[in-house]
Amino acid sequence: MATVSVSKGVFSFKRSKANKRKEAASTTLDYWTECDEDTRDRSYKNYVKCWQMVTNILHDLQSSVHAKVFEDLVHFIKNARKNCSIKASENHIESMQGQNDIPTACLVTGVNMPDHEAIFESLVRLLADGVTPHIAQLHSRDCNTLRSAMHKMITQLMGQNDLVDLDDEVMIGPSIKRRQINMTVLTSWYKECTDVLTQEKNSSKLRGSTQKATILCNDETCKAVTSPRKAVASPRKAVASPHKAVASPRKAVASPRKTVASPRKAVASPHKAVTSQFKAVASPLKAMASPHKAMSSSLMAIASPHKTVGSSCKEMGSPSIAMKSFSNNGSPQKKIKLSKETSLPTEDDHQPLVVILEDVESFPMNVLHDLILICSEHHCDLPFVFVFGVATTPAAVHRSLSQNVSACIAMETFQAEPSTHFLNHVIEKVVMSDEVPFHIGGRPFKLLLDIFLYNDLSVKNFIKGLKLCMMQHFMNNSSAFLCCPAPERASVVRAMTPAQLDIIRKLPSFRSYVESCPPKEQAALLLEEKVCKATIRRLLNKLDCWYDCFCCLVKVVHALTSSLPQAPLGRQVREVLTTCLSHELVETEEFKEADKMLRLMAREELLPIVTNIIGILIEWVEKDENLLHLHDELSLMLGRLNSLDQLDQVNDNSITEEMQISIQSSDRFHLKEKLLEIAKKKYKKPNAYESLRSEVLQLLINAFEQLLKPVNKQPLHEVLFFDSSSMVKRHLVGMPRAALTTALSNPHHYLQCECCQLEDLSSVVPTLPDVSVAYKLHLECGRLINLYDWLQAFISVTEPEEDTSSKRTIDQKLQARFAQAVSELQFLGFVKPTRRKTDHVARLTWGGC
């Protein structure tokens, strides 16, 4: 097991075959927690269940959150080619130049980089589902050179087809040798794909039409059919084609031939793919497609990996013959017409080649330039569509691309939803859901929100934090075995062992609940198993109901206060939720402030708010009695609010009258007094609206007071709620530097020894570890440190008895210890050697206490 060597840095340990264990999912369980078997299993199972629920919810959310922008994107990609080709057909002469603009979608995703992967994943899924099978996803980390970028792009574009079909085979995609991958291959492959597809379409159309003539073997079809062969068999043509961007002619000559000749899959697979597409496109053709499939499979059987060019040509010939037999039904006239149609491609037969660049900003610029230029060169043959993932602004793309390159792309911007939007959904569906039995308490929730808002704005990291909270809950909390989905709860409670029952009895919230009960029940709860279990069940169900009601009221509070000036309780539901989870809402300063403002609210503002609240409540009315009550009362009051108009008028008049009376006094002092008096009177005599307003508010506040109690007031809240943030914080927010500095300046913090207690962090004690002494001494220095002086100071600290400065010899032990301490500080990055002065080191930090 030695992992020390001067010649090796990596050591591998393959586990011995002897103790091979078969285990897949149970690995985590082995280390889960150290309590008794049954509880452990249960809490682990609960954890797995909970997490599964959350992942399912998130999975659904992921695609639905971006639905809108994806819809636009798909629409854009579908129509990109059409728009382009229409333009081209309008002016045939310039078609070559006109088509060079590559349609590009610029998806602005925001700075939350970690979430982007998921966004693009769902985009690819969506595109593969309905739009095109030809998708390439490029990351900047794979594309350091143009060669690797091209390789990646072309293999993905070509491989996709086979991925669908040959999923049971090990090899994926035509195995083309690395250096033979170039645009020519792609072009010919694509032509083959589309031509075969077109052919099939044509023939299907023809079959549907009346059988006018049966003889058809004209040049049109032949050309179409044999074109793959041409591309394959006559390499010269490939060379002669206008694609000059293709590397060397020699390579181009060699490559297509080998492509076909080497492994059989290269030949067979596209055909197979075609057959599958047949099924999709032309269902009435099923009967016809099947012989074709048989043909291609027989072809696979015939073909061997080591075919010569000639034999592969022969093979290529055979499908074309088969094709001909298919198209025998068509009429010549019709054929011509159709071929005209094919020259003007429709969206079905020319599926776009979508190239997704996930992080455009971090691509090397020259690679991006060349990639775009090459693609635009081939754009007339290959309908490329780019999707750029941009984290900052679309202007960044233009800024980094030169003019001639950005002239090649026709960019359209799509704005993805901001991550806060996604977060709100996650909170709504996961944190505030009634499906997941696990709930998060105020402090950890606030911590996760803080990390989200102040560190990275990444939902992925938020979910990571949530997962950690969940793990901590189920691992550390022995009562978590009860935290299971509500339907299973009855059976779990019934199966509780006495030991488990004791765990629950020891929970502080349960104890305080017991204490609040009358003495008779107390004894029963503590002694009788049956009573206790029943109570636990009842309490847990009550807790569930309470949380539902709680979440509903949180939304009500949000609706009530979010539009207030300064929004004392926050403008988002999440902020209200944090407050409510950890504090008694009615008691908080923020709420009092909000209350003050609410009591001054005009009727026009209050009305929509009340309507809104009723809208929220109505969803929950069936579930909770309290809410039903609240809803009914509010509806009544809303009615009264609506029929207030006349009363208001009267009151207004009376006030103005009073005002006029008051102004008569002459003295300034008296005027002030009077005005104050009037103000008081006015306050004392509220008008009808005002009294109704305070009635509404009082109703709501009473409801809040009664139902919006913080979590830790509920009995058995420990079972379902996770409410400790320190542990989670320690793991999520690492503070390596703080730990290092603390250990250096105050080793006692970690060592807990008697000798190193410091009354002040800057003081030095001889018993401190050497590194710590050296560190403390170096804090006193400026940018450069004289090693000799440092050594002397070090010695005088560690050995106060000795006076070495005048001597030329010093204790070698001390010198060695000092050398070790300095090299450790160098290793940690506090100092580094410098050449600015002899025997000096440079300091790299600026701190010091």
Next chain:
Amino acid sequence: NNMETRAKSKFSVTFVDDNLVEKITNGTNGHTGTPIPLSQRGSGRLTMGSRTSAGDTIELPPLQEMDEEVVDIFYKPTELLGESPLKGSSVFGFCTPKKKWGMLEKAESVKKKYGSPSTPKTPKSSLKQYPSTPTTPKRPSTDSKSGFTTPRSTRRLSGVVQEVRTPYSFRKKVKQRINKIVFKEDSSSSDEEDDDDDDDDSSYSLSEPEDESKENIDFQEECIKTPGKTPKRTPLKHSKILSGTPGKKPTRVLEKGGRGRKIKDVEMVGKADDYFTSNGDTGKVVTSDHTLSRLETPRLSPEALQSILSSVATSHQREREALLEEHMHMFPRWMTFLCEGFSVFLYGLGSKKQLISKFQQEYLAQFDHIVVNGFFPSLTLKNLLNNITEDIIDHTGSFHSIQEQLEFIQGFYTKSSAESLFIIIHNLDGPMLRGEKSQSAIAHLASIPHVHILASIDHINAPLIFDSSRMSHYNALWCDATTLAPYSEETSFENSLLVQQSGSLALSSLIHVFRSLTPNAKGIFLLLAQHQLDQKDNSNYIGLSFNDMYQRCRELFLVNSDLTLRAQLTEFRDHKLIRSKKGLDGIENLVIPLDSNILHDFINQQESDKLS
């Protein structure tokens, strides 16, 4: 210095003298019993970097207005940053005292405290430049202006007053307030300006009061201490690591080390503004001109260092073991994290190699795993990946690029039937792993489902190598694993200034290569070595020119054409035995990049071999 009040448009501006300033500062400090405005100032809003409103003292109306400007109530990261923003500012605090003798003074103070009662004589050498009550000012400019500045040495040496300096921001605020008042009156008092300038030094001027008003200010500023400056030490009792459930007792009391208490979290918040104040002045560095050559043995040889260090008893052995034990209780927790798809990053002072090796032995014997020494100086990413593909996967065949290899590994481990692979990386921040490419490759590895990474980091700036997307690939959880163990293995590859570079390794590798050479090639190399050795006293020696070399070799019948010589030299160059440099005249000069005494050893050894 009379107090006069004048009303200007809206608020009254008071012209204050120093006595008043004293009152103000007293007020804000709360020393004199006046209610503390610090809390009234809305401590919740007192977050780092945000504008803080000053105290509501009557004398300073302009600042009151600032308080009312707050438009919206911001969402505050109280849970993330803790309640007090000043905690642990010592970590990133920038108030570095720059004094010539700071280090020696500190050492002296310890000596006085713990040394023999009779104060040992100050060494002669340093006595000259280091008087016990030095009056050397730090900056000449302030010296000329104020005329007095006593370094704080007196304070330090006496060891009575232990104070923390006023945070810069607060001092600045007070200054601003004073300035504001002064400028409102359109009369710039030279007194205050002076105070502003020597503010940095003034806090040390307790001992010699010359000017009454200055003394006052200085004293006040001394007193405005921020209690939160030193990292707040929460009571240790209630910070159990595994706490959370009341019903369970997760922590075991460790009897052995007598450590009943658990380690609490360390907290910190940085203050970035101070960088500019500490770095703003001229880059003049004041250090003494002593060199290590004053010692008899300026540098120890590595072997000697090792042997001495192994004989030295390490301090706090028992406590360290207890610490290690404590971390070992976290092993199941780490394993759970790893199995659940997280990576684990260990940080903290002290070598974590022993700890991780324990973990490896206890938990990973059942699994495929690889161990990477990140501190190893010639580690490459290719090494790491090859180990996975060749030794673990048993794949024979080569890859065109790192990307391809990574994809292969990904393909292998994404299969649901794949067995877990654990990668242990000692020093993920090691010199060879710091680079962009290796980091993103390792992050990529970490994101593969069945690959789990446990890594340790040590460098203070290590977190800088992880950007947000890489961090999300790692999916890492942090664990404090401070062991305080010496970094003996990690630093053994480092070339420290205090260790003699013996080059024994170089010599042995040279001999190794040399043995495999042909006799003629040996002759060529010896010729060059001999020549270099002859010239060892010549400090301007730039190497033997190629033509010269060719002539000499021909004379000894070692080569017959310059092509053969070039071929030989290429071989040497490939083994890094020689280095060629173009001289000023464009001629190629050949040098052996080794110390002359190593070369001498080598030639001696060769000659003795020949004789025997």
